[in-house]
């Protein structure tokens with residue numbers, strides 16, 4: 001059947017003249033003539049264009065995304081009651097957005113950066129967001145440092161240039177980021193495309209059961225395409241010559257039916273193991289060694305549909321670690337707690353207070369929350385005449401969840417001993433360098449990886465103010481003195 005040809009109208013639906021025309025008052029001369037203020041089409045067209053931009057995300061502004069499906073492949077019903085994690089073969093619609101962190105929306109795909117890996121699963125019990133990164137550790141563990149961290153990775157406030165000096169000034173003085181820093185400057189910082197990156201929760205979450213039992217978990221999505229990376233020089237070349245390389249790669253793969261997939265895994269720790277584990281499991285600068293907490297497969301993600309419209313599907317998507325279904329719960333990780341506030345707050349600012357009504361964010365299950373109504377751009381019937389106050393006996397409603405859902409059925413480890421209020425910031429100890437050292441040693445087992453890390457750090461540090469070199473070298477020396485010595489001798493000034 002031939003597609004129907006639409007009839008052009010104004011946004012209010014009224015048919016109008018050819019959209020290239022403007023109403024003009026003239027005597028027929030091609031050069032003389034005045035425009036009319038009554039020309040609604042012209043005024044509306046120009047006025048709407050002036051308002052096309054919404055604020056870009058303060059971090060993770062540049063991204064690529066797609067639709068797909070998550071399927072449960074293994075039985076983990078002993079760990080959680082979450083509906084989408086029960087019944088092998090259960091499928092949930094999925095939306096993914098993979099981003100760079102520091103640069104603005106129009107930047108190049110292949111620059112050295114962490115990749116954000118945000119996944120929204122539309123389940124029968126509501127949306128489940130996994131807002132992950134492509135490295136399993138993070139640069140900070142005190143959430144108040146997050147704005148400083150990101151400003152140091154962005155542009156200098158005076159010159160508006162990307163600036164390695166402020167970058168190293170921050171990291172020399174906040175050394176808990178050393179593990180993430182080494183991953184960033186390894187080849188992982190320049191993935192071959194988003195099809196090749198893994199997604200890691202970083203944080204410890206809880207999987208919960210209605211009987212009150214729970215497990216601590218870290219969640220991993222591993223690319224079945226492999227974990228391929230680019231060399232620094234190739235990533236730099238592509239950033240100049242083919243800046244949309246990753247966007248095109250994902251689009252073309254999906255368009256040609258070469259659907260990328262990821263296998264989802266859990267690392268599981270019992271509450272008893274957590275009590276005696278040698279690291280704080282709520283410190284996301286640390287991993288759980290796979291030798292002690294092996295990966296347990298549980299699902300498969302397949303991306304199979306490109307966005308119908310980038311702005312509608314991807315730019316307007318709002319992900320949040322606070323968006324979780326019954327059966328998954330947060331932990332006391334302070335960074336996670338802060339993030340659970342930060343994302344809905346950012347979405348209200350960026351998209352408006354009713355951002356959950358947008359098609360890309362709207363749950364597939366029924367939503368009934370008449371106490372959250374009105375507001376800018378409400379696109380629903382706004383609950384009609386239903387009571388806008390709680391505890392109505394005229395229009396009773398049912399409650400299925402329990403108090404504190406988003407942590408309900410959390411079992412033990414949720415009874416806090418009261419104490420005095422104090423100012424807390426975490427301190428660095430030698431323990432913080434144990435895992436970075438293991439990472440450095442791991443790189444030795446992979447051809448050329450130590451050399452790449454050394455030259456990538458030296459190239460970046462070398463362009464920073466020399467007054468910061470020694471501080472960075474001292475930090476790397478705490479990981480391994482050979483690493484520091486090799487960076488020192490690779491610094492441009494040393495040659």
Ligand code: HEM
Nearest residue numbers: 057060097116117118131132133138143146202338342346
């Ligand atoms: C205190 C720590 C953090 C704060 C305050 C924070 C805050 C934010 C904010 C405000 C946004 C923009 C959201 C929007 O405009 O819609 C964002 C985006 C994002 N963050 Fe974080 N973040 C933190 C740590 C992390 C960590 C540890 C991860 C990964 C484990 C992460 C992953 C992401 C991702 C993937 C996005 C992009 C989401 C999207 O595609 O829309 N962030 N973050």
